[in-house]
Structures are given as C-alpha cells and as structure tokens.
Amino acid sequence: MLLLIIQDTLKDKKKSKKDMNYKKLGNTDLNVSTICLGTMTWGEQNTQEEGFEQMDYALDQGVNFWDTAELYSVPPKAETFGLTEIIIGNWFKKSKKRDKIIIATKIAGPARAYIRGGGNNYGIKKMTEAVDGSLKRLQTDYIDLYQLHWPERNTNMFGKLGYEHKENENWNEIEDVLGNLKKFVESGKIREIGLSNETPWGVSKFLELSKEKNLPRMMSIQNPYSLLNRTYEVGLAEISVRDKIGLLAYSPLASGFLTGKYRNNELPKNSRIERDGDFWTRYNKPNRNNAIEEYYRISKNHGLDMAQMSLKFLEIKPFVTSVIIGATTMEQLKTNIESVNINLTDEVIKEINKVQSIYPNPCP
Numbered sequence: 351m352l353l354l355i356i357q358d359t360l361k362d363k364k365k366s367k368k369d370m371n372y373k374k375l376g377n378t379d380l381n382v383s384t385i386c387l388g389t390m391t392w393g394e395q396n397t398q399e400e401g402f403e404q405m406d407y408a409l410d411q412g413v414n415f416w417d418t419a420e421l422y423s424v425p426p427k428a429e430t431f432g433l434t435e436i437i438i439g440n441w442f443k444k445s446k447k448r449d450k451i452i453i454a455t456k457i458a459g460p461a462r463a464y465i466r467g468g469g470n471n472y473g474i475k476k477m478t479e480a481v482d483g484s485l486k487r488l489q490t491d492y493i494d495l496y497q498l499h500w501p502e503r504n505t506n507m508f509g510k511l512g513y514e515h516k517e518n519e520n521w522n523e524i525e526d527v528l529g530n531l532k533k534f535v536e537s538g539k540i541r542e543i544g545l546s547n548e549t550p551w552g553v554s555k556f557l558e559l560s561k562e563k564n565l566p567r568m569m570s571i572q573n574p575y576s577l578l579n580r581t582y583e584v585g586l587a588e589i590s591v592r593d594k595i596g597l598l599a600y601s602p603l604a605s606g607f608l609t610g611k612y613r614n615n616e617l618p619k620n621s622r623i624e625r626d627g628d629f630w631t632r633y634n635k636p637n638r639n640n641a642i643e644e645y646y647r648i649s650k651n652h653g654l655d656m657a658q659m660s661l662k663f664l665e666i667k668p669f670v671t672s673v674i675i676g677a678t679t680m681e682q683l684k685t686n687i688e689s690v691n692i693n694l695t696d697e698v699i700k701e702i703n704k705v706q707s708i709y710p711n712p713c714p
Contacts, residue, residue: 369691370412373671375452375495376569377594378542382415382452384665385687386598388676389416393423393433395620395678401437402444404683409450411687417572417598417674419456419499420484421465425629428464432487439489454495454598455484456546456572459502470502472522474530481534496531496540497572500547507547509579509632509714524555528565535566544570544598550585557593568595570671575599577608577645577660578638578713580706587669596671599664603675604713607633608660609682610646620678637712644705652698657682661689663702 371384387408392401405416422434435455442448457472457480458465466476484493502521506513522530534540545553545568553571560567571590575582575597582597590596603609605622612621649656664673677683 370687371665371690372414373596374594375542375671376567376596378569380452380494380542382672383413384670384672385413385415385661385690386454386672386674387413387416388600388674389418389434389438390422390424391622391676391678392437393430394425395423395622395625398437398440400678401434402441403680404677405438405441406445407680407683408687409447413687414450415452415454415672417454417600419458419497420480420487421456421458421461421499425626426462428462431464432483435484435487439487443489448490452494453488453490454497454544454570454572455488455493456497456499457481457484459498459500459547470521472498472502472527472530474533477530477534481539485539492538492541494541495544495570496534496542497544497546497570498527498548501549501552503552505549505552507549509574511714524552525559525563525565528556528560528563531566542566542569544568544572546572546598548573550589553586553589553593553595557589557595570596570598572598572600572674574601575664575670576602576604576713577663577702577706578604578633578641579711581711581714582669587667590669597667597669598672598674599670600674602661602664602673603657603686604633607638607642607713608645609657610642610649613639613642613646622678633713635713637709641705641709641712644709645702648698648701648705652695654692654694654698655685655689657685658689658692659694659698659702661686662692662694663699665690666694 372381373384375382418434420432423430460470461468466479500507504516504519531543543566548571556568573582611618646656649659661673664670675686
C-alpha cells in the first residue's frame, strides 16, 4: 500500500510539470510556457530572497519564460532602476540554470532623466548602452527576447484615448531601429525581438519593413489584455494570428482587481493598490466594480477561483502566446500557475462574453 501511495505521489508530481502548456514564440523554434513569470515587483514589493523563491518554484512547475525590463522595479524610480534585472542575474549566477530560461527584457522608450539622460532611446548609441547594461545586470551573454517597451512616436498607450496626430516629431525611424537591432542579433547579444504597448499601425510597419529590407522580425507584442480590457481583440488580434506575432498579455488580472481582493473597497495591506494607488489610476473607471462583481459571480457559480478563471480565458485565445503573471506571495504564484490546469466550459465563456457586452472594456 505504501509503495502505491509513493508511486501515485510521483505520478502527480510528474503530471503537474507536464500540464504546463507551451507555444511557439512567433515563427521561431522557441517553445515558451503559456504562463510567463512577471518580475516587476522584485526590488520593490518583493525582496531578492522572495524573487529567488518564485523563480525556483516557477521553473519547477515548467514555467520557462520570464519577463522583465531595465525600468523595473515598479513604480519606477532612479534608486530602483535595473534592480529587478540584478535580482534575476544573481539567481542565474547562483542556480547555474540560465540555459533553462527564455528571458525577455525591454529597453525603455522616451524616458526619465535618470535613464541615459532622458529622451528617445532607440538610437544606436543609447540602445547599445541599454543592451550592454541589461546583459551585465542579468549576468548573461545573450537576451532571448528584447522588446521596445513603448513607442517613441506620439501615440496612444496605457489606456489613453483620443489620438492626436503630430507632424514633424522627433523619433527614430522604424527602419533605423530595426537596423540597430540587427547589429545586436548578428553579434549574438539578442536572439529575437518584440514590441510592447504598440498599435496596429506600428506593428504593421515593423513587419512590413523587416520583410522589405531583410531586417529582424518582431516576434511578439506585449500589450495589456484582461477581462476588464479586451481592446486587443479589435484590431491587433487578427494581426497576431495572421502574421504569427502573438500577444504576451500583461496586467491579465488588472493589478489584482480580477482576483476579487479589492471587492467592497477592501485594500489588503501591502497590496499594489494600497501601496501605490496613485500609480495605477488606469483602473479608476466608472464601470469597473460592476464588471468585477459580475465576473466574481460567474466564478463562484461555477466553482472556479476568480483569478484562475480570468487567466485561463486569456490563455486559450489563439492570438495569445503567453500570459504574464505577477505575484507578491507564493500563494498567489501557485494559484496563478495552476490556472493552466482548469477548464472553462462553453457556458462559462458565454457568460463572460455577456458581461463584456454589458460593460465593454471598463478599464481600457
């Protein structure tokens, strides 16, 4: 009997690892986990020790895709610039498991004065400083996926509406940026490249010019996507599917609002909104609470964890490559990763879509 129990336990452990899902990154041969480990709280809400614990656990569960940025930790400030990359680099050095991880990082767009003097960053001089800085902090010879954190040109992002066109702007032309990135790809410092906070026009131009000029091709788009913000589905989803440039969905739980922990105006101690509510104003919208209550009701009626339901709805979309989770506690991390193993019935999906029709994108 004891032998059977041990065998069953080992089977369960093996099953938990096998249950992680993987997809190709763009049209590359890189298989990335459909759950991506977000890291921006490390160095602010989380210590290095806690970051190490998260990395150990995530890798053990089959999460091989991690996302960071030179700007992190968040909220961004001069004294913590690059700290998250440093923590990851220290883990690489200690664990000797760099080869097990597909690491994604980002260069900041038009930036604060403490980042290379401020201003545009996608020229060759500043980009070289950025790439070399990330490599040094990460203690690695190469970056698997290097992303442009946000556009240099004037465009809408971070929930802004009402596009206002400006002529004669000062920004590095897309062809030049791709040419700069090509140098790093050819030198082996970067394997693949991606976009973040980008628009349909921007994505299309990057793809068009890379094909016309034989320049590196963008393989991913890291944009916000959640039950409170499904605007990605309007135009970018089609591009993702047709052109094999999948979405890396960030803020999938809307900074915790889709976990249910902020219901009834509760602000748990040390939570993101309790600590830095002024930074996360994109979620201060009129119909937010109404939509959240409906999604909470659906999860309870179907015996689902609200966070897992919210994550799984994104993961199964054909235009999504990976869902970027961020956790400040191990309990949250385990819950989020386990979302790959739940099933959403057609009825649950139908009910979720009905809420979207009543409260469309309350927090774009």
